[in-house]
Amino acid sequence: MHVWEVFRQEQEGEPMIHVGSVVAPDRERALEYARDIYSRRYEAYRLWLVPREEVVEVTDLDFLQPPVDRTYRMGIAYRVTVEKRRQIKEMFENLAKEVYGES
Amino acid sequence: MTYEERVEAFKKRIKEGHKVEATDWMPDEYRARLIKFIEMHANSELMGALPERDWILRAPSLHRKLAVTAKIQDEVGHAQLLYRLVEDLGKPREKIFDDLVNGRTKFHNVFHYPTYSWGDVGIIAWLVDGAAVISQGALQRSSYAPYGRTMRRICWEEAFHLKHGEDIVLTAMMGTEKQKRLMQEALERWWEPLMMFHGPPTPPEKDKDLEWGIKTKPNEQLRQEYLSTYVRKIQEIGLKIPDPKLKYDSDKGRWTYTEPDWDKLYAIVTGNGPASKERLSFRRLSLEETAWVRRAILGERAQAA
Ligand SMILES: [Fe+2]
Ligand SMILES: [Fe+2]
Numbered sequence: 286m287h288v289w290e291v292f293r294q295e296q297e298g299e300p301m302i303h304v305g306s307v308v309a310p311d312r313e314r315a316l317e318y319a320r321d322i323y324s325r326r327y328e329a330y331r332l333w334l335v336p337r338e339e340v341v342e343v344t345d346l347d348f349l350q351p352p353v354d355r356t357y358r359m360g361i362a363y364r365v366t367v368e369k370r371r372q373i374k375e376m377f378e379n380l381a382k383e384v385y386g387e388s
Numbered sequence: 389m390t391y392e393e394r395v396e397a398f399k400k401r402i403k404e405g406h407k408v409e410a411t412d413w414m415p416d417e418y419r420a421r422l423i424k425f426i427e428m429h430a431n432s433e434l435m436g437a438l439p440e441r442d443w444i445l446r447a448p449s450l451h452r453k454l455a456v457t458a459k460i461q462d463e464v465g466h467a468q469l470l471y472r473l474v475e476d477l478g479k480p481r482e483k484i485f486d487d488l489v490n491g492r493t494k495f496h497n498v499f500h501y502p503t504y505s506w507g508d509v510g511i512i513a514w515l516v517d518g519a520a521v522i523s524q525g526a527l528q529r530s531s532y533a534p535y536g537r538t539m540r541r542i543c544w545e546e547a548f549h550l551k552h553g554e555d556i557v558l559t560a561m562m563g564t565e566k567q568k569r570l571m572q573e574a575l576e577r578w579w580e581p582l583m584m585f586h587g588p589p590t591p592p593e594k595d596k597d598l599e600w601g602i603k604t605k606p607n608e609q610l611r612q613e614y615l616s617t618y619v620r621k622i623q624e625i626g627l628k629i630p631d632p633k634l635k636y637d638s639d640k641g642r643w644t645y646t647e648p649d650w651d652k653l654y655a656i657v658t659g660n661g662p663a664s665k666e667r668l669s670f671r672r673l674s675l676e677e678t679a680w681v682r683r684a685i686l687g688e689r690a691q692a693a
Contacts, residue, residue, distance in 0.1 A: 286686070288476075305538065306472055308481075310685050322465050325458075326545075342411060 289315040290340055291323055292333040301333055402601045407533035410476045418600050422532055423477050424493075425602050430470035431488050432496035437463040438667050439503045439512065448506060455552050459513060462545050469538050476534070489672040491659045498581045500661025507574030510560065513553025515578060515618065519585040521546045522614045523605075531601030561625045568626065575622070576630045583631075583645060584653045586610040615643040 286308050292301040304323050309315035315334050323329060343349060356362040389397070395415045408414055414422075437460045444460070447453035475481055487493040498516050503509065521543055528539040560567040589608035597603045605613075615634075622629060633646045655661075659668070 304541070305469060305534075306476075307468075308472065308475065314685070318468075322468055325461065325465065344411070 286310055287315070288337040289319070289334040290337055291319045292335065293323055293329045294331040294333075295328060296330050299330075301331070306337065307334075399600075402531045406531075407536070408531055409533050410473075418602075419477055421597060421600055421602055422535070423474055423479050425597055426470055426477070426535060427474045427479065427484060427487075428494050428496070430467050430474060430484075431493060432499060433463050433467035433470060434488075435495040435499040435667055435671065436516075437467075438670060439499060439501070439663075440509060442503060443506065443509045446506070447509075452556070456509065459549050459552060462549065466542050466545070469541070473534050473538060485675055489668055489675060491668060494657050497584050497653055497656045497661065498578075499667065500656045500659075500664045501577070501581055502663040502666075504577070505570050505574060506556070507560065507570035508577065510553050510556030510571065511574040511578050513549050514557050515553070515575075515582055515622075516585070517546055517549040517553060518618060519582055519614055521550065522610050522617065523586060526605040526610065527603065529604045535602075557627075558625060561627070572627055575627050579630050580648060582614075583611070584648045584650075584656075586614065588650045588653070612642055615645070619643075 287310070288306050288308055290306050291304050293304045294301050307315055307318040307322060309318050312334070316332070319332055319334055320329075323332065394413070395417075398413075398415055398418070402408070408418075440456055440460050440463075444453060444457055447456050471481060471484060474484060484493070488495070498512075498519075503512070524539050524543050524546070528536050528543065530536045530539070557571055560571045587607040589611075590606070592598055592606040595603070595606060598606060615636075619629065619634070619636075631646050633644060635644060636642075637644050656664070659665070
């Protein structure tokens with residue numbers, strides 16, 4: 286008997302989500318069991334069965350989330366653009382005042 | 389780190405709301421408690437299919453027959469999901485079934501009672517499954533993540549069980565006096581087992597399953613939630629709850645009721661309920677009758693390998 290991890294896509298285009306596992310002696314029975322257990326009510330658009338031995342698990346957080354600052358990869362780190370736009374606008378206004386004088 | 393220090397660190401993480409996965413390290417006591425708790429739950433799903441099974445052939449219409457059959461299939465499916473978790477925690481399925489049919493492990497009190505009428509089918513699907521959903525809803529936040537995820541799926545399916553049961557009861561309550569009496573009598577049979585369902589009011593600080601975060605709510609809180617959800621719904625349709633002491637105490641903010649006999653509950657779940665022996669021997673018979681299927685599947689593979 287083998288353990289098969291079951292992944293389900295609930296609608297076309299959606300991600301495959303892990304929903305559980307089945308124990309079965311072979312592929313054919315594994316997919317019958319998976320259908321009976323994980324899609325009795327049309328919940329699955331697609332199923333993936335993966336032999337558990339083939340799943341590579343990584344849980345080491347030093348590897349997955351190394352303790353270095355990586356905010357420069359994220360949009361959120363660039364909120365300063367709002368302030369910078371304001372400063373540039375001010376710059377132009379001052380420039381205009383210098384050239385054309387107060388009016 | 390010593391073993392004890394590791395256990396302490398683990399407990400602290402659980403208290404902080406962290407979740408445990410099957411492949412994570414866990415203390416032996418946590419694993420043993422998970423196995424015991426989830427195995428009893430799984431056994432209850434499996435044994436819970438039996439009382440309703442008796443009514444497939446006696447369902448009053450084709451629609452009801454299909455719905456009861458679908459519900460029973462769901463319950464066995466729930467058992468499958470939960471037995472997978474127990475197997476992953478280290479207890480083989482053969483051992484699980486062997487312990488079950490030999491009375492070494494338990495299943496829920498409500499499945500130790502016989503059924504007498506179609507009224508029981510409605511009351512079970514509505515109110516027994518309703519009681520189960522209250523506890524399973526709380527278990528969605530279990531510290532053991534695979535269990536919590538399984539509970540989310542099970543609760544989603546249970547929604548149909550409750551509605552189907554409620555519909556059976558409501559239909560009868562709109563019918564003849566005889567039909568109404570059928571429901572009233574069924575409610576009277578099930579009320580005591582329902583009040584026992586969530587277990588004795590163990591003080592939360594003494595409940596080890598709560599301490600490990602396997603459960604998230606104390607028994608008495610679950611029972612109070614159950615009463616708050618169902619008492620009005622039951623009374624509104626003309627059914628009388630057979631407990632003269634049952635009332636909501638607004639000063640204390642809680643329901644008061646006739647204290648169930650907890651020794652009786654213990655006797656029932658240890659195999660001395662009115663239908664315990666019969667249910668277990670039926671399960672034993674099914675296990676024996678299907679042995680050839682398992683042999684055929686496994687034997688065939690052994691030869692092919
Ligand atoms: Fe269930
Ligand atoms: Fe159910």
